[in-house]
Amino acid sequence: MNRRTFVSGALTLVALPAIAHAHPVHASAAVADVRGRRVEITLTATPEDLQEALRRASGRVLDIDTDADIDALAHAYVEDRFTLEGPQGPLPLTWVGCEITDETARLFFEFKLPKDPSGVTVRSAVFFELTPAHINRVQVRRGRRSVTHRFRATDPAAPLMR
């Protein structure tokens, strides 16, 4: 039997200043190292993407190199857009910090997996609001095994470990 599900969603509109934003990369890369029950994640992006995303999320002009609250804003942003979810719901994210250079922005955070991690999904929806062409790669490494997920705005989640 075909069943069509209608889901009504509240569309959140965010005000933002117009900022010139152009480079051809449109991709972020995350490495998720699974160590026992911990997942240590390093998310690498272009600094312009992070700045633009935080500007949009906060609704104000900011500078990721100088503003004092960038760490907190980045934490909130990542918490909203990068999730690990188990059968019991979202796993709590532990923020470690961020490191921003002229060339890259790296965000560090971790999760604790449940005893049985087989049902955990990873969702990376960072920067999709900047351009529909954006792609997020998440490479999950567990010992010598490695699998890379590629997420688009239309398909931002996958089982953490295949």
Added chain:
Amino acid sequence: MIPSHKPRAVTYAPRVLRDQICIVAGLVLISTPALAGSGGPYPVAADPFRQLEELLPTPTTTRTGSGAPGHQYWQQDVDYDIEVRLDDEKQQVQGHERIRYENNSPDTLSYLWLQLDANIYSPTSDRAMAASAPGFDRVSYRSFRRLLEGLTFDGSVKLSKVTDKRGRDLDYTVVGTMMRIDLPKDLKSGKSFVFDIDWSYAINDSSKIPGRTGYERFDDGTIIYEIAQWFPRLAAYEDVNGWQNKQYLGAGEFTLEFGDYDVEITVPADHIVASTGALSNPRDVLTAKQRDRLQEAETAKAPVFIVTPDEAKEAEQGKTQSTKTWRFKAKNVRDFAFASSKKFIWDARQVEVAGEPVWAMSYYPNEGEPLWSKYSTKSIIHTLDVYGRYAFEYPYPAAISVNGPVGGMEYPMICFNGPRPEKDGTYTKRTKYGLISVIIHEVGHNFFPMIVNSDERQWTWMDEGLNTFLQYRTEQEWEPNYPSRRGEPSKITDYMRSDNQVPIMTNSESLLQFGNNAYAKTATALNVLRETVMGRELFDHAFSQYATRWKFRRPMPADFFRTMEDASAIDLDWFWRGWFYTTDHVDIGIVGITENVLETGDPDVDKPKLKAERDAEPETLSKRGDAELPTWADSDKDIYDFYNDYDELDVTDTDRKRWKKRRSRLDADEAALRDSHKRFYSVEFENVGGLVMPIILDVAFENGRHQEVRIPAEVWRKDPKRVRKLLIVDDPIVSITLDPHLETADTDLSNNAWPPKVQKTRFQLYKERKKKNPMQEAGMGDGPKMKDDPGPGEDQASEGGR
């Protein structure tokens, strides 16, 4: 026990067994081959060295096997006379063009294809219809506005006349972003056809519909126009693919035919126009003061303001109903673009290139200051200089950089660049270098693909990749330690090691991760080719040969691959195959090391050495436990005999006599070899990533000396998975590091060292750095107080769940 006359061998297996394994090897002097495959037969299809002939097109009379244009190379010529009016009230373009199409091909043509790129802004364009749904969990006002605007804005081309030169209507059919004109009669080889088109279209507001062209409206209502891909342009017809009439979907840019342009641009009288070509009526459009300043700029050592910031501010306040017509002529260009605004500051400096004057000029609003006047024109001049040395000397009379709504896009002689400082005039380091880099990149595109006319709608890498490589070189020549984002091999490793990639040799519209693939990976590949595989001199010669051969012509990928080999005498098929045709990555690891030491044969030298090594062997647990165990011998010494005192490693007269006898049988050469004290290290490497690459080693010796060993990629010819290489050295080796200068884009450094080193992840390194407190380390803390307050370490990291 080790027989005294045999060499010893020690195998180190760092990845599997951490302990040394002693084995006996029957090595008789120099008898181990330098290269020994270990993996046995492998499928031919997996041979990374198999020749590219199976993939490259067969050479023809238009394109030779050497990669040069053939003796019958041809390409079409298309000349344009255009009159265009910029409607500043409605933000529209209205134009008339007369096109002269010369059929230099050997073929007879019954129709012509033209590009109508503005049709991409139709709500029913292929791009709009093919776009996938956006994520809807959180939408910005801007994205939402763009979404709605895309449904209603129609910027497509409205054709009002398509006639031959006598005014007779021509049959035409519009197919998306392409238009086919059916010729009244076949156009034979060597003949030309002249026709006219009138058209108009609405210009896109870049804040709502971004693109490679558009306008930007400022808060006070003033506008900057950057107008590109704006007139019906002849599609390329070429020897390999025929018509290049792939639809314009947004990612793949374009290739066009070279020709001469005579363009009259009518704009509001208070506008300043920047354009492809040379201004041919300065007296009609420039003030006497502006002309005087241009004359001053001809010999100036620094850029001169033709329109000053104050004059631009003043112009912004005014309003005029009158117009001026700027006339530009351009020879041998493949496209034409312009920008227009009353907001423009204009600075210029003339430089000499190959004995010819070239205008380096920048146009920008006051919102771009002070950044633009400080860096833009200087960046242009620097780019022409560096690219001129790597490719060919810049052949056009102008190179222009314009600030407006387009983030970065190139056209012949003119490019659009987006970065600006903050409203208060301050700017970050990243904005500064972002501006310099984008100007270098876009001005550099004059060389690739505006002059070396590769086809970006088909192969993005052929211009973006080559250009990004030269951008890197140009940045490095701008100032020491320029923060280049692409070019260094270590910067591509994250991308290279991931799966879900496509090869560089993928059509532009099908590329995944456009920037990483076509720009960064290609630029890195060329950098690796230059620094590690070919060497700078050979690479530079071959690269410049390619650029010169294909200057004002249309190369294909094979022409590049073949020229680089033809001009260097290096078979690079393996390199092109690995880097351009596969998604393999570089990960070479050290599997094991076998040390073979040649014994001298002299018992007075060898035996004490062996004895010392034997005595240094660890005591086993059983022996240690039995050390105090009472034995029979404690009470009966009579059980001892000759063998209880005999040590086979004690030197005897018999040993010395035998040695003397053997030594006397050696001739002088053999004796010299015997006395050479060489050490033989057989190092085994594994190719984990699949991409074959040279093996670069830093070998550290016991005496503190280091030696760099560079083994060409051909070492993998016999077995692309595993190879063994013999190092013959004088001193004991204490460590070996693979790829010590990070020059091969090796994606996993954890298997690059012997003895193995623990390779920390970026995450671990960051955590360690974060735990450090420089004040504590400098002894500036309060001692116990700091101890009780551990600071922001792992345990105090903020928890989620807000």
